[in-house]
Amino acid sequence: MMTANKNSNWWNKTVKAVLATGLTVSLAACGQAPEAAKPAQPSQQATTQPAPAKETKQPEQVLRLNNFTEPLSLHPGMITDVWSSNVIFQTFExxxxxxxxxxxxxxxxxxxxASDDLLTYTFTLRDNAKWSNxxxxxxHDFENAWKWVLDAKNGSEYAYQLFYVxxxxxxxxxxxxxxxIGVKATDDKTLVVQLENPTPFFLELTAFYSYFPVNTKVAKEHPDWAKDAGPNYTSNGPFKLTSWDHKNKxxxxxxxxxxxxxTVKLTKIEMNIINDANTELSMLENGDLDWAGAPTxxxxxxxxxxxxxxxxxxxTPKAGTYWYEFNTQQKPFNNKKIRQAFALAISRQDIVDNVTQGGELVATAVVPPTMFAENTQGLFKDNDVEKAKQLLAEGMKEEGYASADKLPPITLSYNTEEAQTKIAQAVQDMWQKNLGVQVKLENQEWNVYYENVKNGKFQVARMGWTGDFNDPINFLEIFRTxxxxxxTGWESKAYAELLAKSSKEKDAAKRKAILQDAEKLLVDEMPVIPFYFKSTVYAKNPNxxxxxxxGLGNAQYKWAYFE
Known part of the structure; x- marks a missing residue:
């Protein structure tokens, strides 16, 4: 365990009352700051010199976090996960x-x-914008970075985020x-961007990491610049990466x-990589971390x-949805009715009340209510076991199975983490009890797990989505192709046509109706099982x-400081 630094005394001074309750693991998200030093009292004996004033020590501006999992990449054009983005949002802009x-x-x-028709944006860069070197x-750094993402051979999973250009x-x-491509550097300080259609959230997109620049000179001379810390890792944000001890810190x-x-007050951010929530919480309790829980x-x-x-x-609420994904390219989940049956045979209310316990809302839709307020009610009934049994029987018949007990065991995959394990165990019990199917659990470390999911090596896999910008298209466009x-391997021509139609609709109410029709189609097809709308849950050093x-769950440390 790391040695506590001089920010760490807050724990002992603020939560003794809580520790007295006998909690095995405890923490404080709020508390009283350490009592200020009392002024020195004059001596009863006569003195010729006044007592010197005590020097007030300034708190060390070093933030200690747990990033939980090794980043998959620290190239802004390659990122898809929260652990990588938690670094990139601090190092790039x-x-x-x-x-x-x-x-x-x-x-x-x-x-x-912006032009009057909102199809052309002209950005003038700051004269003092510099890379960390x-x-x-x-x-040109922006133009080249965007075009790199849009080069299919580079394998950027988020290339579609630039399809508005x-x-x-x-x-x-x-x-x-x-x-x-409609992006052009007309000189070193001017970037002109043309869009396919008016995009009201475009300035939110340009704050997202797929739109971040890359140092053209460095990337050309050192193609592997993003794989490690060092002189070649150049960034343009409030912080720079100075050390990367892989899988450790x-x-x-x-x-x-x-x-x-x-504006930046922190001098350093230390990001540990500890894939255990209990250890993380204990380190917060011991003063070795300043934060535990979300976003990572x-x-x-x-x-x-x-x-x-x-x-x-x-x-706090978060614009995110937790779901399970079906591999629709493999039996039995190539059958829509079987997918629907497995979705209806889950009690989401039991999961959020008794397992996650983080203030989540039951989700029977895909788009969070922060974007579609109507989705607090959802699009289907939670825990509809009788309908689930009926749909399973119909789907089994269509696929040539005599009964549910003839179905080969289903493998439910998830990444190694306490919360994922407990949710999977609850779902395993529900599916076995409500549908009479056998369910095998399989967990792997995140990087291995996600690589298998990307390559279609799963039957049912835990996943989910947190918004990159505050518009429902961000959730719905995932399934366009x-x-x-x-x-999931699922796609629908009718679904894609609805999304395309929405992009050309200038009336906000009509656009919303089109997107809601698309969501209804998606939920009916059920390539994913929505479980709950996420919340951001954390605890921290009160100083x-x-x-x-x-509202999307991202953390920014640009303005952070210790008092």
Missing amino acids: GLTRIDKDGVPQPAIAQEIK GDPVTA KNAEAAFSGKAKPEE LVLEKNENYWDAG GNLPLDAMQTLKEKGLLEI KEGNNH LKDVVIS
């Missing part, structure tokens, strides 16, 4: 940045102009040349070349109820201020 109020603001772009950030999708599929330090470095991990489920009763949890982040957690 786009044309815009989401501010403390959730609104996109100019970042590397100092000035943004001192190179100037140029418009004119000819981007055509170039990705080989139907247009790279020079036809990452260290970020303040980037003195960042254009807004004067979960608090121990066994401690949740007691911690909730003691008021020690921070819980079999490519990218759609691991840590101004960590900004967005």
Whole structure:
């Protein structure tokens, strides 16, 4: 266990009352700051010199976190997971940045102009925008980075996030040349972007990591620049990566070349990689960490109820949905009725009440209610066991099975983590009890697990989605084709046509109705089983201020400090 630094005394001074309750694992999300030193009292004896004033020690501005899992990549064009993005959002910056109020603001772009038809954006970059090695950030760095993502041979799973740019999708599929993509650096400081259709959330997209720049010079001379820390890892955000001890720890330090470095108070961020929630919580308790839980991990489920009763949890809604994915290319889940049966045979209410316990809302739809308010009611009935049995029987007959007990055992896969294990065990019990099927559980470390999911080596796999920007298209477009982040193998021409129609609809109410029709089609086909709408649950050192957690669940440490 790491040695506590001088920020760590907060624990002993703020939660003795909680420790006295006998909690095995305990923490505090709030408490009193350490009592200020009392002024020295004058001596009763006469003195010729006044007592010297005591020097007030300033808190060390070093933030210690647990990133939970080794990042899959630290190249902004290759990222899809929260553990990688938690690093990238600190080390890189786009044309815009989401501010403390959730609104996109100019970042590397100092000035943004949009045409009246909202089809052309002109971004003027800051004169003092620099890379961590001192190179100037140029418009060419943005143009080249975007085109790199849109080059299919590079394997960016998030390439579709740039399909709002004119000819981007055509170039990705080989139907247009790279020079036809609607992004052009007209000089070092000017980037002109043309869009396929008016996109009201485009300035939110430019704050997302798929739109981040890459140092063109470094990437050309060192193609593997993003695989390790060192002089070739250049970034343009508030912090820079100075150490990456793989599967153990990452260290970020303040980037003195960042254009807004004067705002950044933290001098260092230490990100441990510990894949165990109980250890993480114990380290918070011992003063060896300043944060536990979201956005990169979960608090121990066994401690949740007691911690909730003691008021020690921070819980906020998040625009995310937890789901299981079917491999629709393999039997028996190539059959829609069988997929529907497995979805209806789950009691989501039991799971959120007795397993996760983090204030989640039952989800019987895919898009969170932060985007479709109607989805608090959902699109189907939770725990509809009788209908599930009926659908299973019909689907089994269609596939040539005599009865459910003739179905080969189903393998449910998930990544190694306490919360995932307990949810999977609950689902295993429900499916065996309600449907009479045998379910085998299989867990793997995240990197191995996700590689198998991407390659279709699963039957049912735990996954989910947290919004990248606050619009329902971000959830629905995942399933537009079999490519990218759609691991299910399911696609529908009618579904894709609805999404295409929505992109051309300028009336907001009509666009929403089209997207809701698309969601109804998706949920009826059931390539994924929605479980619950996520929440952000964490606890922290109360002396840590101004960590900004967005409604999408991302953390920003640009403004954070210890008092």
